[in-house]
Amino acid sequence: MSLTNETIQARITEKFGDQLLNIEEPYGMLSFEVPKEMNLKVLNFLYDDEVLKFRFLTDLTAVHYPDDKGRELAVVYHLHNMEDNIRIRFKVFTDINTPDVYTATGLFSAANWMERETYDFLGVNFVGHPNLKRILNVEEMDYFPLRKEFPLEDQTRIDKDDEMFGRG
Amino acid sequence: MPRQVSYNLIKKIPESDISIVEMPDGHMGEGFFATSLNKVIGLARKNSLWPLPFATSCCGIEFMATMGSHYDLARFGSERVGFSPRQCDLLMVMGTIAKKMGPVLKQVYLQMAEPRWVMAVGACASSGGIFDTYSVLQGIDQVIPVDVYVPGCAPRPEAIIDGLMRVQDLVGKESLRRRNSPQYKALLDSYGIQ
Numbered sequence: 001m002s003l004t005n006e007t008i009q010a011r012i013t014e015k016f017g018d019q020l021l022n023i024e025e026p027y028g029m030l031s032f033e034v035p036k037e038m039n040l041k042v043l044n045f046l047y048d049d050e051v052l053k054f055r056f057l058t059d060l061t062a063v064h065y066p067d068d069k070g071r072e073l074a075v076v077y078h079l080h081n082m083e084d085n086i087r088i089r090f091k092v093f094t095d096i097n098t099p100d101v102y103t104a105t106g107l108f109s110a111a112n113w114m115e116r117e118t119y120d121f122l123g124v125n126f127v128g129h130p131n132l133k134r135i136l137n138v139e140e141m142d143y144f145p146l147r148k149e150f151p152l153e154d155q156t157r158i159d160k161d162d163e164m165f166g167r168g
Numbered sequence: 169m170p171r172q173v174s175y176n177l178i179k180k181i182p183e184s185d186i187s188i189v190e191m192p193d194g195h196m197g198e199g200f201f202a203t204s205l206n207k208v209i210g211l212a213r214k215n216s217l218w219p220l221p222f223a224t225s226c227c228g229i230e231f232m233a234t235m236g237s238h239y240d241l242a243r244f245g246s247e248r249v250g251f252s253p254r255q256c257d258l259l260m261v262m263g264t265i266a267k268k269m270g271p272v273l274k275q276v277y278l279q280m281a282e283p284r285w286v287m288a289v290g291a292c293a294s295s296g297g298i299f300d301t302y303s304v305l306q307g308i309d310q311v312i313p314v315d316v317y318v319p320g321c322a323p324r325p326e327a328i329i330d331g332l333m334r335v336q337d338l339v340g341k342e343s344l345r346r347r348n349s350p351q352y353k354a355l356l357d358s359y360g361i362q
């Protein structure tokens with residue numbers, strides 16, 4: 001019998017109870033939220049459980065919601081059960097002033113570069129990461145470009161006249 | 169009897185097929201020809217430019233078409249594409265240069281021997297193009313001096329050939345002392361190059 005969203009949900013609710021928040025199934029993919037201190041407990045449980053077996057970290061990234069005060073940064077984990085071919089996603093939210101989240105590198109080696117990328121673009125501080133430094137952007141960069149308060153455009157360019165682009 | 173197609177119907181005059189560079193101005197008599205060294209060196213340099221392609225994206229594909237038999241950059245003496253900066257005269261930068269690539273590009277430029285020329289092919293290399301964003305260099309002239317800019321996104325092979333001919337004009341007319349001039353040194357200094 002292959003794994004279904006209902007079985008997964010029943011199993012994790014049995015383990016974590018009402019610490020799971022916002023359980024939903026957008027486009028058939030089970031998604032939920034946990035408190036940020038719980039991220040490693042949840043990852044370990046999903047990995048070790050003999051039924052769930054989510055042992056492949058597909059993606060790890062973050063999103064910035066500037067209007068959601070106190071929980072501006074969402075770190076998103078995508079996991080894959082390779083045996084039953086089923087995927088889930090969960091999020092932890094953190095305050096942008098203390099963006100400290102435990103690192104998943106102890107469990108998944110793949111998390112190493114993904115966490116560096118997340119740090120590079122959104123400034124999430126992964127506590128315990130062995131080498132948390134910029135990976136894709138230039139090392140001299142002094143801000144986190146995917147945070148919404150920073151403009152997308154390169155500010156060194158002086159030839160762009162807003163009048164010409166109909167934005168004057 | 170060969171089949172009648174355009175190239176055996178239209179008769180070609182053999183001499184006009186072979187293109188030979190015209191002689192520079194000078195004095196000629198029996199057994200001698202005198203002209204300035206500038207012109208001879210310029211003539212030799214402009215008709216044997218060795219391009220170094222620095223192709224990062226779509227403009228590079230247009231360059232490949234330009235090097236191919238249909239457009240054929242070899243007709244302008246640029247047959248020999250070198251992949252070592254030490255041997256090449258013309259750096260052709262084709263495609264988006266990310267800020268992280270900037271120091272690499274500058275290193276390649278530094279490794280080229282004088283005299284060296286640079287051609288920025290396409291909107292991205294010339295100005296950043298559509299990538300007005302924090303991660304892309306807004307024109308390679310922020311890190312190295314550029315001689316010729318080829319506009320287009322991506323430019324057609326004809327445009328790249330036109331750009332090469334503009335480089336040839338510059339090379340042919342360049343004074344042998346230009347690279348020692350204070351202006352040139354000031355230009356390199358402004359890029360932090362000795």
